[in-house]
Amino acid sequence: MVRDGFSGTGVVRDGFSGTGVARDAVSGAGGVVGTVEAGRVAGVGPEASRVGGARRSPGRRGAADPVKALMHRHRELCQRAVDPLEIAAGLEAHGVTDRTAARFRHRDVFSLAEEMYARVARDGEPTPPPAEAGPPGRSARWAVLALLPGALCAAAVSGLRLTDGQPRLAVAAAGALAVALGLRAALRHGPLSAPNRTTTSIRTSTCWLLAYALLGDGLLSAGLDGGPDGFWPPATASVLALALACAPAAWCARLFAVRARRRLTASRGLEEFAASVQPLVFGVFGLFLCAMAALLALCGAALGEPAAYAGAGSLGALLLLARLLTVHGFGHAPAVVLGAAGVAEGAALATVFAGRLPGCSFLATPVETLVAAWGPGAVPAVVCGTAALVLLIHATRTLTRASAHATTSGATP
Known part of the structure; x- marks a missing residue:
């Protein structure tokens, strides 16, 4: 390290890193202060700088330019x-x-x-x-793809209600495959597309949570009643509403990305930007919840089934937040939270059947108490609601960063 005093005005420190030279100086005449912390951010250490084992001479030091060093890094x-x-x-x-x-x-x-x-x-x-703007039909394409899972699920549900026996099983298998392919297409294009491929853990957890939404409540009720004795009715209204919710989820994701990008342009500081985006997170989340409630009511009335507002609604909220975080580059927390929610729902079912073993009836007591008070839909409501709350808190801390909106697919035209 070379230190030169300039009439008591300050200290000049130079350092070398593996990628370049960062310089920071104090100018007594102009009053320009370059600090050690700026040098540290630019990759400059306080260690002594040597080239070929020789100490640099004071006469070879150029003008201080910490911004250039930061640009170099x-x-x-x-x-x-x-x-x-x-x-x-x-x-x-x-x-x-x-x-x-x-x-x-x-x-x-x-x-x-x-x-x-x-x-x-x-x-x-x-x-x-x-970046050039996409073709005029690009928005129309992702909007149509966002409607695809709901349309395919509606066709599958109609087929299930019109068939019976072996044909019904074939229709169910074909419908599940078609909805999965439609959902994949919707998640690979438009506002719901992630910069990186979705991890296997997220896909597995999502599939399990959707399967529980379709069959879990019926199996739980049958298990508590001593069954199951035969096949139990699936909750087709809840799954249809979740499939139809893919469209409002895409629009909410686009709305959030575009509005956040505009506020990023207008903001003049990180704290100002975070404060302006946080209400946007809650607003988009509330807008989706309203759309989800409307879809549940519509599907329940159309199919003649009670709407699972708590269970399916909390699952929809959880999946929206997980996808928003994944789209903006924060995929670790959704993977952990979705996995934990899937394990919790599986454990609830397992304890019910494990409670039938001699001396193990106490294992089923928590689930029995919860179902007796609020019904079988209380299990996914508590599990997914808690998981959604965790992700919402996490989203208010991560989606309010400027780095989350540098480039997002949701901002595409």
Whole structure:
């Protein structure tokens, strides 16, 4: 480390990393202060700098430029960014805050990102062109795909009600396959498409939760009554409502992505952006819950079944939050929470049947008490409702970050 005093104005520190040189200095004449923390964010350590084992001489030190050092460390981010907002989001993801930006003589991360973006173009470094708008029919395509799972599920339910015996089993198998393919198409295009492939754990947990929504309540009731004796009726109204809810989920995801992107453009600080997006998270979530309740009421009336508002509604809310987080690059928490919810529902069923073993009746007591008070739908309501609350709290902390909205599929036209 080389330290030179300039008339008591401060200390200059230079350091070398494996990728380049970051310089930070104190100028007594101009009053420009480059701090150690700015150098640390730019990748500069306080260790002594040597080239070939020789200490640098004071005469070879150039003008201090900590912003250039920061650009050098985040060179790939600066080169691929199509606007300053992506640089701001990337800096925030790497731990740069508004307070840190002040060390670079900028009022916030957005101002620092604007300088970095402008300097990339000024220095002649290649900058990717802005993304072109999609074809006119792109929005119509994902909107149609979002309706596909509900349409296929409605066709499958109609087939089940018109058939019996072996043909009914064939229709059920074909319908399940068709709905799965339709759901896959809806999740691979448009606002619900994730930047990375959905993990196997998320797919497995989602399939189990949907299967429980279709058959779980009937099996639980039959198990508590000493059965099951034969096949129990499936909750087709709940599953049909969940399939139809794919469309409002897509529109809610798009609404959230577009509005959040606009607020990111208008915000001048990370805290300001987080404060403006948090009500948007709750607003979109509440809007989906209203749509889910309406679909449950509609499907229950059309099929002549009681609407499972608590159980299916909480599952729909859980799946929406999990998908929103996954779309914006936060897939770990949804995988854990969905897996925990699936295990909890499986454990509830297992305890009911395990309670029949000699001396193990106490295992079924919690589930029996809950079902006696609120019905079999209370189990998925409690499990999925608790899981949705956990993800909602997590979403208010993660989806309010600028880095969550750097590039999202939901913002596509």
